[in-house]
Amino acid sequence: MSDVVRITFLPGGETVTVPPGTILSDAAQQAGLQMNLPCGGRGMCGKCLVIIEQGEVSEPSEAELERLSAEQLAEGLRLACQTQAVEDVVATVPPASRVIGEKVLEADFLAGVERAPYARQHWLELSPPSLEDQRSDFRRLADALAETYAGLVAYPQALRGLSAALRDDEFRVLATCTGNRLVDVVPASAGGRCLGAAIDIGTTTVVSYIVDLGSGEILSSAALHNPQTQHGADVVSRIEFANREPKGAAVLREEAVGVANETIGVALERIGADRREVFDATVVGNTCMHHLFLGLDARYLAEAPYIPVTADPVDLQASEAGLDIYPRANVFCLPCIAGFVGADTVGVIAAERLTDREKPCLAVDIGTNGEVALWSGERLLVASCAAGPAFEGAQIEAGMRAGPGAIDHVWRDGEDITVTTIDQLPPEGICGSGLFDAMAVALETGVVDPMGRFVPDEDGLAPQIASRLQGEGNDRRIILAENSGNNGPIALTQRDVREIQLAKGAVRAAVQLLLAEVSLDVNDLEEVLIAGAFGNYIDPASALRIGLLPPVPLEKVRAVGNAAGAGAVLALISRGERGYACQVARAAEHIELMRKPEFQMTFMETMLFP
């Protein structure tokens, strides 16, 4: 047995040298890889599965024998938190076992927001009862809080332990209320915090932010892959799964709730907090995620006329939602607007206070389903467009998700083209941001014309560029880089360009039609906001160059990060912000683009490149 062993994690190839006997999850952390350990690495949750590809490891622990079948063990599946490396090891970390980089929150969105959370904790010292003062225990407490709550009522469960809690520490208690309801009373000596969880259920990624509701500070966060992805990358295929499979909807709900619980667990673990300290939760997500999370029938979202079960704000208890936090914590699901304009869009509008602006402003959230919100200065219009999965790398020949080895940027480098990849690994494919850049470069170099056609011959092209062109017809392509894998070189093809045209045309058509609705011109826009993680990775110049965004000066474009998540955090911190979200959802006018006679004509135009 040597005194160090070398552990390599796939697919990223992160490598670390550690003493033999090191637990794999510890080694992963040293390698800069965040494992999913909601149970704190005690072998209880079975969430840190790895596949041992090579090398000897310790015998399965009792916890592993309990959680893994003989078959799974035979296939090399192990729990990273239980397994020690005996010699050099190569292990694959599946997406579900990995905590992914959090979605970015703009740092300043909390500035100036009033701290008035829906859930509040109060330290109280009450006078003890006597024959002269026979008020009930609850009335005594409610009277002490009368200035804060006009008509405090109590959950019966909170009443059940009230008498003992009051008498345990001489009528000094910590009382926690949500809205005007008493949810929990403990003796002051028992202590405890009042935390909130803002949950952003994305189609691909689920992230939770843990907020100290006393200070309004974000203490922690965690993101995980949405396990629903295994049933389809986009919302429509998940609805099909729900309709097709027996209990499909129940499976999708369990997965959404389960992954929300896991993100909360990981985020709480990081700050040493307990699930029962979380007294409030807010939820954003597109209308489909919202419905699946709540166990609502998503069937009619996917067929015309695209009707949600409800778009109103929904409040429910954590135990009803299945969230593993304080059982009677309130869960506030931000309202949606329409079948394809969800609570995530409401979150963006709320976080950016779109309707507080004097001048017109456009917010665009780009994904498989694009959402566009336009504030005209007087009216708030929203629309959705089916951009298709091209921007997420699907239906693109060399497309892949934004993971290690994906080409994320493409430049014109003198007379040639150069690329960078995520984690500087050998290129394996191209992700959305790289695709935009490649398309912009193809236009800039004259390889593709404004109609979206590859030039038939190399005349007039720089020689290095010309040498990259191959194929004919729909297979015509420009080589971007050699592939590190077994497939051919990574290229942008004629077919890919057509997919990009359809996608960006849909987004632009939505923008054009909304502007026309309020008789505004692109030049009237004060700002164009790009929401979503995507916005943080794409090059706005490329987005402008290919005409995904309307033609505004580059300085008017701003990436606002995970503004949907920011909206959920704001709703935790301030009842006023929560009310604002409800108000904008009601005020928003949803424009159904399919109904517009001019839709097809506009779409044809917006598919062209500038």
Place this chain on the structure above:
Amino acid sequence: MSDVVRITFLPGGETVTVPPGTILSDAAQQAGLQMNLPCGGRGMCGKCLVIIEQGEVSEPSEAELERLSAEQLAEGLRLACQTQAVEDVVATVPPASRVIGEKVLEADFLAGVERAPYARQHWLELSPPSLEDQRSDFRRLADALAETYAGLVAYPQALRGLSAALRDDEFRVLATCTGNRLVDVVPASAGGRCLGAAIDIGTTTVVSYIVDLGSGEILSSAALHNPQTQHGADVVSRIEFANREPKGAAVLREEAVGVANETIGVALERIGADRREVFDATVVGNTCMHHLFLGLDARYLAEAPYIPVTADPVDLQASEAGLDIYPRANVFCLPCIAGFVGADTVGVIAAERLTDREKPCLAVDIGTNGEVALWSGERLLVASCAAGPAFEGAQIEAGMRAGPGAIDHVWRDGEDITVTTIDQLPPEGICGSGLFDAMAVALETGVVDPMGRFVPDEDGLAPQIASRLQGEGNDRRIILAENSGNNGPIALTQRDVREIQLAKGAVRAAVQLLLAEVSLDVNDLEEVLIAGAFGNYIDPASALRIGLLPPVPLEKVRAVGNAAGAGAVLALISRGERGYACQVARAAEHIELMRKPEFQMTFMETMLFP
């Protein structure tokens, strides 16, 4: 095998002649005896236990073998709904297997009450959605109800089946709401009623009234013994049980909730209604019953300074309360006032609209714990007094509950005394109403003097009366009747008279002190109301004669039946009445008699007979 058999039910001795093979529960019904059959006689609930004392019956059915142990069967225990008589049979029906006579509701208390129930059902025909009208399913429904509900919200569970319900019968639905919450939506073709249950949890008897919330009509009711009685006849001994026994409080809660569910089941069975048609429930009971039903800590009710956990109105979902009706039905527990002035007193005040009167009025509820409410014309005062169990037959030598064979009335009959018994059976003891009468007769005939002393000798008494006197000192007694059992004759003893003095003195002291509090005189009272079933059985003249009631003309005394139950029914039928109950509970001033320096002096005086 003869062609008829004779079945006798104990302890009442009801007898019926039926063909052999008759089911015992059917025979009982023919004999005028209501068995407890919440499952409708299908052998599923095990609630109709009888003990076969004599005679051959059918072999145990499968249902019986499942529900009864070998030991129980060996002891002769059987389910009446499963057992056929083979020959003449004598069977004992224990109290828990028997539906008891309902508490009387005054017929006219519903007159003039606005029908505005908290739970309402609406038949709706909605326009189907289209691309021109993309409102969510919930918004479509809420908009249709906008005139009725300003801010309708939905239980998430009601949203879960909403889309299918709307589309099942061409957007015609029955929507049921409680308060401003949508609880249930079914296709109109599915039909269904909207019922309510008013539950009166008495220390001894539990009764439920089933109300059609559409018409406001009382459809059915049922009463059962409170099984908590096995742990103590009065509230204090039940609280002691809860404190003493591990899980004692949980047992008492289960029993209270269980018997409430049984009464609802029996009452629904009678009208062929389903538990899921009950969308609202209201609950009255004294503060202890209220606490035990809700699972609240009753410990501090029984020790000074007698503090309830809460006296505020409590709303909770049926599933949280453990009530087996529609799971998200609202359960409204009427407010209490103090540790010994409960929701039952609030119900009486509400049913009689005490504070709407122009002139002073007194309401008295007589039981182990007496409650007194005085409306002065401006102020509402309430007090409780520990009358002790004498009025319920306990601690009285020949005392018994008001059951078959109890002496319920005693008259001066010429120069002698005569008695009647319940069901005209041979006398076995004396119950509360008989005791009052006997006491009045003893005073009237000069057997007992105003100080409560038996006359030492028979001088000046009518000869028949004199011949009934026996014994010396505390054993001095007047014989009322021979006993049908093995014990000595049924008598009123010197010790009994002292118990009565303590009990009636406590009630009268409470009345006197409340009158003094608002500087009123007995003559100022317009009416004296006697609440509780007790009030229907006692002779008001006797109550006046012994000084239990203040000295008012007999015509000012009125028995108001189960006014507490009436208050619960009103709260079902009218939100206004529900609000009134909350308002009077807040307005009531609780006078703690123990704190009054003049209490002891007053009590000494009120113990004397007029």
